Structures are given as structure tokens and as C-alpha cells.
Amino acid sequence: HMECRDRYFMIAVDFSFTGEEPRFEAVGTGVYLITEQYAAQCGYSVSVLPLQDQVVLRASYFSCHTDNTDDEVFTFKFNLIANHEGKEVTYAMNKTCSPSLPWSPREVTCEENYMEVSVRSDVACPTGTKKDDWDAAVQTSYTSATTDWQVMFQRVEQELMPMNLSEAQKQGYEFDLTDGRLVFRTPYGQPDCFSTEVNGVPVEVVHATLFSRQSWVVLMVDLVAACSLEGLYDDDGYMMWETPEVLHPLVSGLHDTQVHIGVDGELVEQPVAEERGYTVEKHNATVQISIPYNAEGGYRKSFVDDDLYEYYVFHLYLEQISVDEDHVDTRLRFHRTLSTPLLPRPVFTENAIHEEHVFTIYLGDVPDDVELAAVNLNGHKCTIPFTNTSSHTITKVAHPNNTHGYTLRVPFVDPVVIQQFSKEDAAMQQKLDINYTLTVLPENEPFYHLASVMALTDVPPVFDAVCSESGISFKLDHRPFDYLWYISIDTELLTSELAAQHGYIMSNDSQSLLLDVPLYTHGYEYKDITLKGFLGTFEILVRDHETSEVQSSTVKTCPFSTTEMICSTDGRMTVVADLSRAVPSGGIPARTNLIDKYCGPKEADDSRALFSFPLNSCGSIVKLNKGSVTYENE
Structure with a gap:
């Protein structure tokens, strides 16, 4: 992607295209590889931006190999060298740009790797210059000036000897005289630069004076570039950056300063900046920029250092426009990458037991x-994802604030859950220790989050029940905590005495309880009785040892074949009688009756008859005994 901006030309290349970090060459009278040192001297800035997955080249309009026509039309030519499957491929790129804004009399660019100042060649002598500095420069230049242009660097209370421009270029400085401007550029940290503090903010300054002597006339141009450097700190969710309103005493006459802010090398309108939360304030001649961590235009990245952290990056673009007392504009532009320190970014777990x-x-x-x-x-x-055969599930939950979550569901009966009895709580304890493995993309750097959940449940014993031809068999495996409950048939406690009384067959040892309940014994319920068969149901109750409340029950219903049977349920007598031996040959069971001749069978076949009638009807004979009442019919 190539784009012309206000004061520079930009190329952005995706890593997905280049495979590895690409290289750039500047094309002019020759081909020049843009190394780190060459970029700083010649007006190029190459930035690797991993959060955007891009590498970006910015080229000043006054960069070394740019074709400049009248300071209005600039033609750039570059080679992009990319690596595709181990082979280097070169792509030629060129673009012609015209600045969208007119040049100010004085412009300073504080790039990431260099300072650049350009002045209109017809600007009058600045009245804000300190007289002592100017006199010292004039005296030195007058005594040593030649017809060739020379440069003298000035430092506080230090006089440096002049050098010609070719010598200065060897030391990393760059000078250029265009049709209407004089350009000076230097990397940061040069020997002739000096650091100072202005209003407590670190500032790097370079003060160069260009001069040439023509007969009795000395031509002098004073060039000062000053850029604030660090000045970055974060405070309560904001990235903050400071720069002095006036960067150097030489330009101390500046006033009426306007500040505009932008991101990724592009200024935004004031309403847009305010909407995004960018703020610009002036305090004691210092401009303070505040940007929320999560402001639009910034970038966020997760980072693992044992635990999970995050940091925010903001590519600040700042413009200061000042007017001095001679009504000369100075336009100062900063490119600065602001980043927060590592900030803890904990994930959390919430537990719910359904x-x-x-x-x-x-x-x-x-x-x-x-x-x-x-x-x-x-x-x-x-x-992740879980297999379809597992009983536990996990579901991803998306949220609009650029986060998401996961809901894990694990039944208590899942084999991974640890089940153990808690004597202290007198209940079953279910425990699940969870270790989440999360990875930061795209590096796939893992980190771990631990959680533990526990639940207590009352789990009454449950019998296994099996049908047989003659009845139902129940089995209960003993557990250490089964003393919390007792077992009853209806309201009666199940004991060996009760079993003997009702005809049950019971055995009870340290391992298990076995109970065989023969058909027709106490506790059965019968339904759907026909000559072919019927359903017999038996229920065992589990009651709380202290309150006697029913906690659970085991109910078993089995089909049985109908043979000769007598049973009474809910005040009714039901009889299935085989009449083949009692009825004379040729008799019809359907035409039999009870003592009451109007009480015939409910159902009959060739040899059997089924009667069902209330106990006190059909001529039944009632006999009162000492401990019981007997109903008889025939």
C-alpha cells in the first residue's frame, strides 16, 4: 500500500505477503540499500509493526534520492525485496506526490530515528535569536569563512570549529538546498547534538549555523532542530506524553501555539479526537497528551510472562503550529510510538452448581x-473441542467488548469427578480440579489458569431390582455412610423379624443386603390382572434416619403369568381358579358362579375362571377370629 501524506510518502507491506521482514532500496542515480544508519541520515524511517502485521517505510519529501520539482512535485522510487519460498523477489515501486498543505517558513520533523529542519531560503534574520550566540557565530564565520558553504555546530558554552559540508556528511549530517528551501537532517545521538531539559522534559537539540563568505558579505543561516524524547508515562488507564511548548531558547519568541493530534501518521479532526478520548492540555508551557489505553487507533496485545499480561501501543502523530513575533510560522511534527508497561490481565472463573x-x-x-x-x-x-462421547461439554461465549468466555459443564456422575464421603459434612463430596490451558495468538504461547469446585450432596442408597418367575429380588451394596438412612416396607422398618413375618427371604452381610420378595407376599400391588398375566409392583422406601422422611424409593414392576391365585387389594378379592378337576366333564367355566348365583366370572377360558368382587359381597361368609377377620366364598 502506497500513500502520499502531508509531509511524507508511506509504503506499508503485510508480512503475509513478504513472508519475512522485507528490505527496501532507494533508487536514484544508483540503488542504495536502506540500512538503519542510512535511513536516519537520508530521511527514511522503517518500522516493524507486529501488532498490525506490517512493515512501514516513511520517506521525507526531502529524503536523499527523491526527485524534487519546485518543492511541489516529489517522485519516489523504491525497490521492495521480499522472500518467497526461500527466493528473493524484487518489486519496483514508484509514486509521485504533491503536498496537500503549503510549506511553512520553518518546518521541523521529529521522526522516530532522525530530526529534520527545513527553512524557506528568503526568511529574514530571526529577532528571537540570542545576541551573544549570534555575535559569536558571526565572529567565527567572518574569520574562517570561504566561498564554499561551511557549517558550525554550537553547543552551550562551547565553541566548535567549522567544517565543510562534505566532511559533515561523512559524520552523518545531511544538507540540501532546494529551489526554495534549505534542509538539514541529523540522526539522534550525534556527537554535536546535546540533551537538555525544558520544563522537566528531556529534549535533544542540534544547533547548526551555515555560512559562506562572498567578498565582504557573509551569508549565514541559523538552523535549530529540537525534539522532545521520552516524556512518556501512563496514569490511571491513560498513555501520556509531554513536550515543551517551546523546545529551545533560540525560538523562544513563539506564541499562539496550536496542537493537532493523530494516529499512524495521519492527523484527525478535533471532534474526532475528542470522540476517541484524546485530550491535549497545556500546563506551565508544557503540552500534555492523554490517550486512553483502549482508544480507537491504538493496538492491544496479550503477553505471557508466567501469567497473562497485556500492553497497548499507540503510534502518535502530533503537529504544533506556532507563530513568532515576526509572524513567521513554525510547523513541528512528531512521530512517536507510545506503549504501556506490561499490565496484569487476569481471566476469572465463576462457579454455579445446578x-x-x-x-x-x-x-x-x-x-x-x-x-x-x-x-x-x-x-x-x-x-478442545471435546469428543462427542464425553458427558462434559464446553461452549464458547462471545462478548461485544472484544473478549469472550467458555462455559464448562461436567455432571457429578462424570468419571472424571472425584466422589468421596465427607464425615464432617455427613454427605457425599464431589470435587473437580480444573487446569485451563490457554494460548496467546499468533505465537501460541501457553499459560495456565487453575480453578477448583466442590459440591456436597445427600445420596440415599438405591437398590438394584431383578424380576423372576416367583417374585422380585432386591440388592443393595453397602457404603460407609449408609447409616444416615434406614429402609422400610411401607411404614415398617425392614428387619430380619419383619422379613420372617411376611415371608421375605433376606440375607445381610458386610458387603450387601439381599431381599427376595415372593409373589403374593405383603407389600405387593397388582394391576392389569387377566387370565394371561398381570403386573406385580413392590416398593422399598429409604427414609432419613433422624426425621423418617422418605428420601428415595426403589419401585419395581414385573410381569407375571396367571396361574391359580388368590389375592385381595383395596377391599376386593381377585381369584383365578383352575376348574378342570372340579367341574364335571363337559362343564363350562364361564357358566360357574360364586355363592351368590348372580356373581359370575369376569373372564373365563376352557379351564379357568377369574372372579373379582368386593369382600362383603357375593355371599361371602365373614368369620371373626382373635387376631383377624376371614372372608370366605366358593
Whole structure:
């Protein structure tokens, strides 16, 4: 992507295209590889931006190999050298740009790697210059000036000897005289630069005086570039950057300063800046810039250092326009990358235990560039996504604030859940230790988040029940905490005495309880009785040892074949009688009756008859005994 901006030309290349970090060459009268040192001297800035997955080249309009026509039309030619599958491929790129804004009399650019100042060649002598500095420069230049242009660097209370421009270029400085401007550029940290503090803000300054002597006339041009450097700190969710309103005493006459802010090398309108939360304030002749961490135009990245952290990056672009007392404009532009320190970015878990005996754990506040890779449940590693055969599930939950979460559901009965009895709580304890493995993308750097959940449940004993031809068999495996409950048939406690009384067959040892309940014994309920068969149901109740309240029950219904039977239920007598031996040959069971001749069978076949009638009807004979009442019919 190539674009002409106000004061520079930009090329942005995606890493997905180049494969590796690309290289650039400037094309002019020859081809020049843009190294780090060459870029700073010649007006290029190459930035690797991993958060945008890009490498960006910015070229000053006055960069070394740019074709300049009248300071209005600039033609750039570059080669991009990319690596494709181990082979280098060169792409030629060229673009012609015209600045969208007219040049100010004095312009200073504070790039990431160099300072550049350009002045209109017809600007009058600045009245803000300190007289002592100017006199010293005049005296030195007058005594040593030649017809060739020379440069003298000035430092505080230090007099430096002049040098010709070719010598200055060898030392890393660059001078250029265009049709209407004089340009001076220097990398940061040059021997002739000096650092100072202005209003407590570190500033790097270079003060160069160009001069040439023509007969009795000495031509002098004073060039000063000053750029604030550090001045960055974060405060309560804001990145902050400071720069002095006046960077150097030589330009101390500046006033009426206007400040505009932007991002990624592009200024934004004031309403847009305010909407995004960017603020510009002036305090004691210092300009303070405040940018919220999560402001639009910035970039966020997760980072692992044992735990999860995050940092924010903002590519600040700042313009200061000042007017001095001679009504000469100075336009100062900064390119600065602001970044926060590593900030803790913890994820969290919330636990919920549902009535259906399921652990539900929510892992939340997971950033967009972090993904869940695996979950370890009590030592059992489960990769994401879970297999369809597992009873535990995990669901991703998206949120509009650039975060997401995961909901993990694990039933208590899942084999990974540890089940143990808690004597202290007199209840079953379900425990689940969780180790989430999360990875930061695209590096796939892992980090881990631990959580533990526990639940207590009352779990009454449950019998296994099996049908047989003659009845129903119940089995209960003993557990250490089964003393919390007792077992009853209806309201009566199940004991060996009760079993003997009702005809049950019971055996009870340290391992298990076995109870065989023969058909027609006490406690059965019969339904759907026909000559072919019927259903017999038997229920065992589990009651709380202290309150006697029913906690659970085991109900078993089995089909039985109908043979000769007698039973009474709910005040009715039901009889199935085989009449083949009692009825004379040729008799018809359907035409039989009870003592009351109007009470015939409900159902009959060739040899059997089924009667069902209230106990006190059909001529039944009632006999009162000492401990019982007997009803008879025939």
C-alpha cells in the first residue's frame, strides 16, 4: 500500500505477503540499500509493526534520492525485496506526490530515528535569536569563512570549529538546498547534538549555523532542530506524553501555539479526537497528551510472562503550529510510538452448581487474541473441542467488548469427578480440579489458569431390582455412610423379624443386603390382572434416619403369568381358579358362579375362571377370629 501524506510518502507491506521482514532500496542515480544508519541520515524511517502485521517505510519529501520539482512535485522510487519460498523477489515501486498543505517558513520533523529542519531560503534574520550566540557565530564565520558553504555546530558554552559540508556528511549530517528551501537532517545521538531539559522534559537539540563568505558579505543561516524524547508515562488507564511548548531558547519568541493530534501518521479532526478520548492540555508551557489505553487507533496485545499480561501501543502523530513575533510560522511534527508497561490481565472463573447435579464453570474475560487449547479435569487432559462421547461439554461465549468466555459443564456422575464421603459434612463430596490451558495468538504461547469446585450432596442408597418367575429380588451394596438412612416396607422398618413375618427371604452381610420378595407376599400391588398375566409392583422406601422422611424409593414392576391365585387389594378379592378337576366333564367355566348365583366370572377360558368382587359381597361368609377377620366364598 502506497500513500502520499502531508509531509511524507508511506509504503506499508503485510508480512503475509513478504513472508519475512522485507528490505527496501532507494533508487536514484544508483540503488542504495536502506540500512538503519542510512535511513536516519537520508530521511527514511522503517518500522516493524507486529501488532498490525506490517512493515512501514516513511520517506521525507526531502529524503536523499527523491526527485524534487519546485518543492511541489516529489517522485519516489523504491525497490521492495521480499522472500518467497526461500527466493528473493524484487518489486519496483514508484509514486509521485504533491503536498496537500503549503510549506511553512520553518518546518521541523521529529521522526522516530532522525530530526529534520527545513527553512524557506528568503526568511529574514530571526529577532528571537540570542545576541551573544549570534555575535559569536558571526565572529567565527567572518574569520574562517570561504566561498564554499561551511557549517558550525554550537553547543552551550562551547565553541566548535567549522567544517565543510562534505566532511559533515561523512559524520552523518545531511544538507540540501532546494529551489526554495534549505534542509538539514541529523540522526539522534550525534556527537554535536546535546540533551537538555525544558520544563522537566528531556529534549535533544542540534544547533547548526551555515555560512559562506562572498567578498565582504557573509551569508549565514541559523538552523535549530529540537525534539522532545521520552516524556512518556501512563496514569490511571491513560498513555501520556509531554513536550515543551517551546523546545529551545533560540525560538523562544513563539506564541499562539496550536496542537493537532493523530494516529499512524495521519492527523484527525478535533471532534474526532475528542470522540476517541484524546485530550491535549497545556500546563506551565508544557503540552500534555492523554490517550486512553483502549482508544480507537491504538493496538492491544496479550503477553505471557508466567501469567497473562497485556500492553497497548499507540503510534502518535502530533503537529504544533506556532507563530513568532515576526509572524513567521513554525510547523513541528512528531512521530512517536507510545506503549504501556506490561499490565496484569487476569481471566476469572465463576462457579454455579445446578439442581440437576452438574458443575457449571464459566471462564471469562478472555481477550480476543487468546484461545482455549485444552482443559485438564482432575488429571485427565481433554483437548478442545471435546469428543462427542464425553458427558462434559464446553461452549464458547462471545462478548461485544472484544473478549469472550467458555462455559464448562461436567455432571457429578462424570468419571472424571472425584466422589468421596465427607464425615464432617455427613454427605457425599464431589470435587473437580480444573487446569485451563490457554494460548496467546499468533505465537501460541501457553499459560495456565487453575480453578477448583466442590459440591456436597445427600445420596440415599438405591437398590438394584431383578424380576423372576416367583417374585422380585432386591440388592443393595453397602457404603460407609449408609447409616444416615434406614429402609422400610411401607411404614415398617425392614428387619430380619419383619422379613420372617411376611415371608421375605433376606440375607445381610458386610458387603450387601439381599431381599427376595415372593409373589403374593405383603407389600405387593397388582394391576392389569387377566387370565394371561398381570403386573406385580413392590416398593422399598429409604427414609432419613433422624426425621423418617422418605428420601428415595426403589419401585419395581414385573410381569407375571396367571396361574391359580388368590389375592385381595383395596377391599376386593381377585381369584383365578383352575376348574378342570372340579367341574364335571363337559362343564363350562364361564357358566360357574360364586355363592351368590348372580356373581359370575369376569373372564373365563376352557379351564379357568377369574372372579373379582368386593369382600362383603357375593355371599361371602365373614368369620371373626382373635387376631383377624376371614372372608370366605366358593
